[in-house]
Amino acid sequence: MSLVFAGICSHAPGITGRAQQADRSIAGAFFHSYRSMGDELAAARPDALVIVAAEHFANFFMNNMPAFAVGMAQSYEGPIEDPQWLGIPRTVIPGNAPLSQRLIREMMQTVDLAYAEEWKFDHGVMVPLSFLTPRYDLPVIPVNINCQGPPLTPLHRAWALGEALRRAADLVPERIAVVGTGGISHWPATPDSGKINENWDREFLQRWQANDKPALLSYTDEATYRDAGQGGFEIRTFISIAAAAQGRGSLRYYRPIPIFSVGCTVATMEIACRT
Amino acid sequence: MSLYQMQKFLFDINRDDGLQQQFRADMSAVLDRYRLDGEERRAIETGDVGLIYVLGANGQLLMHYAAYLGMPWADYIAAMRVGVARHGPVRAGVYAMTTRLDERVADV
Numbered sequence: 001m002s003l004v005f006a007g008i009c010s011h012a013p014g015i016t017g018r019a020q021q022a023d024r025s026i027a028g029a030f031f032h033s034y035r036s037m038g039d040e041l042a043a044a045r046p047d048a049l050v051i052v053a054a055e056h057f058a059n060f061f062m063n064n065m066p067a068f069a070v071g072m073a074q075s076y077e078g079p080i081e082d083p084q085w086l087g088i089p090r091t092v093i094p095g096n097a098p099l100s101q102r103l104i105r106e107m108m109q110t111v112d113l114a115y116a117e118e119w120k121f122d123h124g125v126m127v128p129l130s131f132l133t134p135r136y137d138l139p140v141i142p143v144n145i146n147c148q149g150p151p152l153t154p155l156h157r158a159w160a161l162g163e164a165l166r167r168a169a170d171l172v173p174e175r176i177a178v179v180g181t182g183g184i185s186h187w188p189a190t191p192d193s194g195k196i197n198e199n200w201d202r203e204f205l206q207r208w209q210a211n212d213k214p215a216l217l218s219y220t221d222e223a224t225y226r227d228a229g230q231g232g233f234e235i236r237t238f239i240s241i242a243a244a245a246q247g248r249g250s251l252r253y254y255r256p257i258p259i260f261s262v263g264c265t266v267a268t269m270e271i272a273c274r275t
Numbered sequence: 276m277s278l279y280q281m282q283k284f285l286f287d288i289n290r291d292d293g294l295q296q297q298f299r300a301d302m303s304a305v306l307d308r309y310r311l312d313g314e315e316r317r318a319i320e321t322g323d324v325g326l327i328y329v330l331g332a333n334g335q336l337l338m339h340y341a342a343y344l345g346m347p348w349a350d351y352i353a354a355m356r357v358g359v360a361r362h363g364p365v366r367a368g369v370y371a372m373t374t375r376l377d378e379r380v381a382d383v
Contacts, residue, residue, distance in 0.1 A: 014348075018348060056335035056339075057285075057286050058290060061282075062282070063283070082343065120290065150369060188338070189338040189370060190334050190371070191352055191374060192380055225369060230370060261381065
């Protein structure tokens with residue numbers, strides 16, 4: 001039993017980049033929940049944090065797009081974006097290359113992974129870290145699921161990735177935390193930015209909290225694009241966490257904050273015995 | 276139409292400080308490395324973020340390019356609306372506009 005913490009959270013760049021433009025009391029409550037999740041994470045005493053994120057062309061592009069990639073470096077840099085624009089200073093984040101190697105070797109038994117000894121973190125990793133481990137003192141292992149360049153990784157494969165991650169985490173002596181980052185419904189980087197389908201989000205979060213695998217895997221990309229925008233493709237990261245933790249989820253915060261372009265979400269999941 | 280090449284340019288410049296400096300010093304020399312059609316090249320040369328959007332560039336690539344160009348958030352959102360008003364709906368990709376031209380989502 002070495003998976004010790006599981007959670008999900010939003011990573012939209014506006015959360016830090018446009019923090020000053022938001023209503024202070026609303027943003028404050030969200031930030032408080034986000035930091036509290038960081039406290040819970042620390043209380044689980046993890047040796048490493050695996051972040052399953054949907055990255056946005058910081059490292060991977062349509063010249064050679066992996067369905068899954070896992071970082072295997074001793075350190076990472078971020079953010080790749082303009083630090084002023086994102087509101088997060090550029091820094092070096094520790095990794096753990098030998099641990100990455102062991103996790104990757106085991107995960108590869110069931111899921112075909114790309115690995116990367118070079119990885120620049122974008123907002124998908126940096127925004128969560130700025131709340132969860134703001135001193136950047138916990139080794140991080142980044143995992144990417146292709147949620148950006150269609151054809152996208154199928155949802156059932158995101159589930160398989162989560163299962164592989166759980167199996168691998170349980171085999172290493174280190175204490176492993178996993179956090180999935182992304183958005184639920186949102187239309188980022190379009191003139192629609194700020195549009196949020198709250199009903200769709202709440203339905204998804206209900207399925208996620210119940211860890212209802214058939215319901216979580218029943219979304220089609222066509223329906224997601226129509227109802228939840230291209231940002232909705234990022235449900236893959238949250239689904240992988242449900243597969244890894246296999247327990248019930250607990251929603252700590254959800255509220256649409258349009259200037260952040262996303263329904264802001266913080267949730268944790270109990271770690272259930274593997275079936 | 277060489278959307279892949281235009282997106283490759285955006286990918287490269289967004290993540291490479293050296294290329295950003297070269298681009299500022301000699302835009303043409305940098306753009307010559309990509310097989311762009313006339314409309315794509317003009318869109319980049321004139322900094323027409325709205326047209327780049329309509330041509331189908333992935334929003335995540337364009338958002339960071341707009342930040343590199345120094346565009347404030349509201350100007351970037353406005354530029355995409357202007358692009359659609361001038362050039363018509365987004366022609367490719369998964370970042371189409373679904374709101375009305377006169378709609379101000381999130382008050383922007």
